[in-house]
Each structure stands twice: as C-alpha cells, then as structure tokens.
Amino acid sequence: MSRTRNMLDYVRTELDTFDGRGFCTVDSLVLSWLVYTRLPADDPALAPARGWEGVRLADLYRAEYFATYYAGMWGEEPGLDLLAAVAASPRFRDVRVMGYVDATDPQAEKQFAAMTFRLTEDLSYVAFRGTDASLVGWKEDFNLAYRCPVPSQVEAAHYLADAAARVGGDLLVGGHSKGGNLAVYAAATAPRDASGRVTRIFSHDGPGFLAEFLATEDYRRVEGRVEKTLPQSSVVGMLLEQQEGYRVVRSNRAMIWQHDPFSWVVEGCDLVTLDGLTADARYLNRTVSAWLGSRTVKERERFIDTLYSVIDLGDVSTTHELRADWRRSIHVRARAFAELDAETRSFVTQTLTALVSLGVRVVPDLLVEDLQRVRSGTSAAALGA
Structure with a gap:
C-alpha cells in the first residue's frame, strides 16, 4: 500500500512558480506552518526579515538555527524537513519573508507572531502563527471561550493594516490553529482599505468564535472569503460556540494528533476532502457548545x-x-x-x-x-x- 502524500511531498514535487500557477489551499497550509519558524534576533543576515525589505525564503535554511527554529514544538523534525524542501523548491525559494514579529507577554496573556510572504509583485500572504509551546499561548486560547477580542486578535488586525500599507497588490491571510482564528478576526476588523484587498482567508483547524462576533457586520462582510479546513476528528477547530463554514479534510492520524498539518492528506494541488466530521468531533462540538451556553x-x-x-x-x-x-x-x-x-x-x-x-x-x-x-x-x- 503506497504512503499517502502530505504537504512536504507537495513542496518536493510541485515546482511551478507562483507566476506560473496560481495559489492553492496547500500553499496556504505550507506558509501557515512556516510562520512557526522562530527567527533569531541577533543575526544581521536575517535582520531584513523583521523589516519590509525581507529575505529570500531559501536564506532561512541555516544549520546554526536548526536546534532553535522549532524547539519544543510537536513538529520539530518535519518542520526542518519542510524548511529544507521550500529552500530548494523553485516555487518557494525566492519568496520574500518580511515583517516578522514575535511578541509574547505573560502579563497581558498574549502570544503573537506573524510573517508576510511576498509571493509575486501583485500577491502577498499574511501568516499568523498558531499556539506555540508557551503556557501563556495556551491560556490565550482558553480565553477565547469568554473574551473577544483577546490581545493577539487586536495585534493581528494592527499587523494586517501595517502589512497592507507596506506591500502592494492583493492580500491572502491565513494561519493554522489559533493563527487561523487570528486571520479571520484580522480580515474582519482591520481598516476597510486593508481588509478590502484581502481576497481569501484561510483558517486551518482554527478555533471558532463566540456568537456575538459572528453576528457582527464586520464578520458578515468577509464571511464569503473564509476557507476553513478541519481534519475529520477535529478537536481544536471545533472549539467554541459557533462555527464558520468549513471543509473536512482527511488526516492519517487519530484524535487530537490530527491537528498536526503534516498528517493532512494531499492529492495533486489540493487537500483530500471527506463528506463530514466523525462522531467524536461532532460530540465534542455539541458538548462544548452546550457547556458554553449553560x-x-x-x-x-x-x-x-x-x-x-x-x-x-x-x-x-x-x-x-x-x-x-x-x-x-x-x-x-x-x-x-x-x-x-x-x-x-x-x-x-x-x-x-x-x-x-x-x-x-x-x-x-x-x-x-x-x-x-x-x-x-x-x-x-x-x-x-
């Protein structure tokens, strides 16, 4: 039986540039993972990534940082494999990484990071990092159950406005886990001149929102541009009282481990989809929604x-x-x-x-x-x- 393909296989085999073939959902999943890369603060060669001049994605492949880029995260080894693949790929290696921000504040209960990827002269992808290994990052996730906005959501809207002022052309916005939630919130609440340039919003197994936010005019304005993907036994992406529309994608792992985007099955240039969520995912959604309502x-x-x-x-x-x-x-x-x-x-x-x-x-x-x-x-x- 042949092994299923994932986004790493996609990067290694789909070699067309973004000028030659348009952006797809798997590209978004790749970039949503790459924003987890922790860039060093003291390397002059990578300093332009913190500004808007940027560096080539291939320039991030530096062995001296392999031990720290994804340290403590559940995807450390496959993350390094993916970084090697994008550094070699004609599709990704010349993409410019810019606007890198990484800010954690335990007192404010905020864990926020973002990058902007300049794909072509007329298209950029604004990526928000999901929850990292910090306890404060998990606390901010839990706060979503009673509070909107949380500090990272406010930060995400400011970041999107800044990115829109720095780069021209159309904008794509996305993230994995909490990063997907931040992407939706940022696109909905950023100033109109920024959010109006966002053509698609990707939430990869990102938690949902409280009913109050989904009823706002801001959210309704961008709702049709949201593309949410969930693995069949989603836990994280089915949290909270209300959900955006979503596609269910196949994962080759079980239960909470399906949150790992490297487990999502890829065919060609798209994710393999299923008819619906498993019973355990629906059970979790109903139970948490009932609890929140009570x-x-x-x-x-x-x-x-x-x-x-x-x-x-x-x-x-x-x-x-x-x-x-x-x-x-x-x-x-x-x-x-x-x-x-x-x-x-x-x-x-x-x-x-x-x-x-x-x-x-x-x-x-x-x-x-x-x-x-x-x-x-x-x-x-x-x-x-």
Missing part, C-alpha cells in the same frame, strides 16, 4: 483562570517543560488544586461535572443523526439501483 461569561472566566492558576505555578513556562517531568508536575498541581479554598474547589468540580453530564446527554442525539444518515444513504442507493 455558563455565564463570568463563570467561564473564573473556571479558566482557576484551572490555569493550578497549571502555571511559576516552575515551568512551556508545555515541553511540563511534560518533561510529568510525574512531579501532576503531583505538584494536584496539591495546588487541593489548596484552593473550598468554595473555589466546589465551583470547579461542579463545572466539570456539568460538562460531563452534558456530554452524556449529547450522545442520543448523535445516534439519531447517524441512524438518519444511514437510512438516507440506503434510500439513495435503492433509488440509484
């Missing part, structure tokens, strides 16, 4: 802040460090939870119990849906016969 904004905020206070005890700053000594980490954090005051412990326990209870109640509805789908498919087959 909690006030203040209750969501208190629940998330309390859990984070137990996780962030000042002894680690990244999820990598948290996992490195997980036995000690679990013990220390269990003790921290036990030391919360009785009322707070009771509140957290009741909130978690409600989440489990809502999950149980969702199951019958999903079973009915699946039964109706089977019956509908059987009837269609009979008619076809």
Whole structure:
C-alpha cells in the first residue's frame, strides 16, 4: 500500500512558480506552518526579515538555527524537513519573508507572531502563527471561550493594516490553529482599505468564535472569503460556540494528533476532502457548545483562570517543560488544586461535572443523526439501483 502524500511531498514535487500557477489551499497550509519558524534576533543576515525589505525564503535554511527554529514544538523534525524542501523548491525559494514579529507577554496573556510572504509583485500572504509551546499561548486560547477580542486578535488586525500599507497588490491571510482564528478576526476588523484587498482567508483547524462576533457586520462582510479546513476528528477547530463554514479534510492520524498539518492528506494541488466530521468531533462540538451556553461569561472566566492558576505555578513556562517531568508536575498541581479554598474547589468540580453530564446527554442525539444518515444513504442507493 503506497504512503499517502502530505504537504512536504507537495513542496518536493510541485515546482511551478507562483507566476506560473496560481495559489492553492496547500500553499496556504505550507506558509501557515512556516510562520512557526522562530527567527533569531541577533543575526544581521536575517535582520531584513523583521523589516519590509525581507529575505529570500531559501536564506532561512541555516544549520546554526536548526536546534532553535522549532524547539519544543510537536513538529520539530518535519518542520526542518519542510524548511529544507521550500529552500530548494523553485516555487518557494525566492519568496520574500518580511515583517516578522514575535511578541509574547505573560502579563497581558498574549502570544503573537506573524510573517508576510511576498509571493509575486501583485500577491502577498499574511501568516499568523498558531499556539506555540508557551503556557501563556495556551491560556490565550482558553480565553477565547469568554473574551473577544483577546490581545493577539487586536495585534493581528494592527499587523494586517501595517502589512497592507507596506506591500502592494492583493492580500491572502491565513494561519493554522489559533493563527487561523487570528486571520479571520484580522480580515474582519482591520481598516476597510486593508481588509478590502484581502481576497481569501484561510483558517486551518482554527478555533471558532463566540456568537456575538459572528453576528457582527464586520464578520458578515468577509464571511464569503473564509476557507476553513478541519481534519475529520477535529478537536481544536471545533472549539467554541459557533462555527464558520468549513471543509473536512482527511488526516492519517487519530484524535487530537490530527491537528498536526503534516498528517493532512494531499492529492495533486489540493487537500483530500471527506463528506463530514466523525462522531467524536461532532460530540465534542455539541458538548462544548452546550457547556458554553449553560455558563455565564463570568463563570467561564473564573473556571479558566482557576484551572490555569493550578497549571502555571511559576516552575515551568512551556508545555515541553511540563511534560518533561510529568510525574512531579501532576503531583505538584494536584496539591495546588487541593489548596484552593473550598468554595473555589466546589465551583470547579461542579463545572466539570456539568460538562460531563452534558456530554452524556449529547450522545442520543448523535445516534439519531447517524441512524438518519444511514437510512438516507440506503434510500439513495435503492433509488440509484
């Protein structure tokens, strides 16, 4: 059985330049990963990437930074393979990387990074980084459950306006994970002279939005330009109360590991699509939506802040460090939870119990849906016969 292709295979085999063949969804997935690259602050050769002169994408392939570009991230090894492939590819190697920003602020609970890729004289891709390995990055993700905008969303809108002022032509905007959410928010809320030049918005397994944002005129104005892709058992991309329209793509991994874009199956110049989400993804979406609907904004905020206070005890700053000594980490954090005051412990326990209870109640509805789908498919087959 032949191995399925992914975006790395795409970069190695699809060699037309952007002038020769137009932009596609797989190109967006590639650039949405490359924005995870952490550029050094002290290398004069790469300094133009922080401004708007830029450097060639091929110039990022520097062995002295291999150990730090993706350190602590779940895609370190394939990330380096992809960087090598784009550095050699006629399609990608001369693309200019510019406008690099990387700003993390634990006090503001902000983790933000972005790059702009100058593809041709008339087309640029503005990429927003998803959640990295920092604990504060995950906290900002959780804050999306009760707050809009979060600091990175505001930063993304400012960044898009700045990029639009610096480069001419059409703009594409996108990102993976939280980066996809930032792309949608930025395109919707940036000044009209910037957002009006955005032709397509890509959200690759990015979390959704609260209902209040999706009801705004700003979002409705860009809704038709949003292209959201989710793996079949999406966890991250199905979070939050409301969802944009989306395409379901095939992943060769399971459950949460499908969030890894290197697992998404590529055929030619597109992602392989499926008819719908798996039952576990629909279950998660229904359960979380029901839970959000049953909690006030203040209750969501208190629940998330309390859990984070137990996780962030000042002894680690990244999820990598948290996992490195997980036995000690679990013990220390269990003790921290036990030391919360009785009322707070009771509140957290009741909130978690409600989440489990809502999950149980969702199951019958999903079973009915699946039964109706089977019956509908059987009837269609009979008619076809």
